[in-house]
């Protein structure tokens with residue numbers, strides 16, 4: 001309950017302000033804890049049972065929340081093993097392009113400050129937590145093979161793990177530029193995990209000119225952080241405006257202006273031809289298709305991600321949205337094998353289509369739903385309401401902090417209300433029904449209204465919304481439409 005409440009209240013997905021009573025609270029989620037950046041402590045519980053009853057492959061967001069569900073069902077101790085590619089216990093990945101990238105003088109977040117389930121309002125699951133719960137953790141040993149008949153996994157180090165039930169939560173990998181155009185040059189970064197973020201920070205420490213490729217969430221968040229380091233920052237993307245998958249041109253224009261006020265430069269409608277290097281092999285510039293050059297000593301590529309399906313292709317992939325096909329209870333086509341989080345292609349019941357959702361809220365909820373179905377009498381299907389958010393410019397001294405949330409589907413006509421000072425809202429109306437809503441800088445009560453609107457899709461008077469003189473008035477119109485439906 002604490003979890004769903006904190007989501008509905010729109011609290012940060014990883015910051016301890018969404019604190020639950022039983023979690024160790026800290027006064028400031030941005031403050032580093034006394035651990036050095038690269039000396040993560042990992043613990044491995046002793047595990048007597050060689051025939052592991054439950055194995056989770058992947059040590060990310062979904063795995064962390066799945067582990068919590070196993071514990072809640074009393075089915076973790078001595079029964080559950082998590083096999084991870086990373087060197088650290090599961091953490092709230094969104095932090096990596098937010099407070100993790102703050103400059104050193106602006107209290108950057110550091111592990112163990114944002115381990116799962118900090119974002120969902122649960123106890124912070126440090127390596128010791130897993131040890132105490134009797135969960136076996138295998139770090140830095142990715143699964144490289146599966147034998148479905150024998151129910152065994154092979155890991156990179158050569159371990160053979162027998163499983164009873166298998167939960168695949170391998171997430172995504174960042175899309176890369178090919179090596180032949182400079183995608184692997186020194187100074188070129190991709191961000192998917194904490195070691196990637198550490199490597200980027202090392203570059204930023206000695207950087208002067210940063211080019212960010214991509215105008216999506218990652219690009220926006222990295223650019224906002226780079227200007228906090230007082231670096232010359234340019235964002236390059238092929239589309240005509242920021243975050244085209246969600247933002248309308250008008251809304252994007254507001255954010256572009258704000259980013260520019262903070263020192264970010266944009267080169268829109270541009271594609272990268274090559275990344276240029278000096279004789280030392282270090283990136284020196286980004287060359288665009290039109291032949292122009294933008295100097296850079298650090299380049300961050302944020303051009304999307306691909307589901308990490310290997311080596312699980314044989315359990316059944318979805319050819320349209322990618323990823324591993326599951327049903328409404330996250331069962332794959334192979335009995336006893338499940339997939340959750342970013343990698344799962346699942347029935348998005350509310351819109352009657354198959355989807356893959358690369359967002360932390362789905363990682364958390366899919367994990368909980370899957371494990372509840374596996375370990376209890378629960379038989380109902382997952383019924384997810386899409387929810388996205390972003391937070392930028394939240395460091396100390398920032399003149400305008402940005403935090404928006406979106407619920408639903410951005411289909412139909414978009415109606416924008418508000419002066420962006422700081423509030424703004426966009427309502428998507430399709431066939432008279434309110435299908436999606438985005439709100440920036442709302443109060444907790446206002447953010448709480450958004451999922452109700454997107455879930456119930458009330459019929460709204462478009463003209464009234466268009467004429468609303470403030471975000472508050474527009475939300476009241478929508479709330480009233482909801483009450484009429486009820």
Ligand SMILES: Cc1cc2nc3c(=O)[nH]c(=O)nc-3n(C[C@H](O)[C@H](O)[C@H](O)COP(=O)(O)OP(=O)(O)OC[C@H]3O[C@@H](n4cnc5c(N)ncnc54)[C@H](O)[C@@H]3O)c2cc1C
Nearest residue numbers: 058060061062085093094142143171341342358359360363
């Ligand atoms: C930088 C960044 C910022 C983000 N910001 C936001 C945000 O603001 N809001 C939001 O909603 N979402 C955000 N997301 C997306 C969100 O983090 C993901 O949706 C979420 O982490 C998905 O959880 P997951 O467990 O499915 O995958 P992940 O958290 O990616 O975990 C997958 C894990 O599996 C491991 N793995 C992969 N292959 C193997 C293998 N073969 N064997 C063992 N382990 C393996 C990986 O190393 C990783 O540890 C962000 C993502 C990134 C990368």
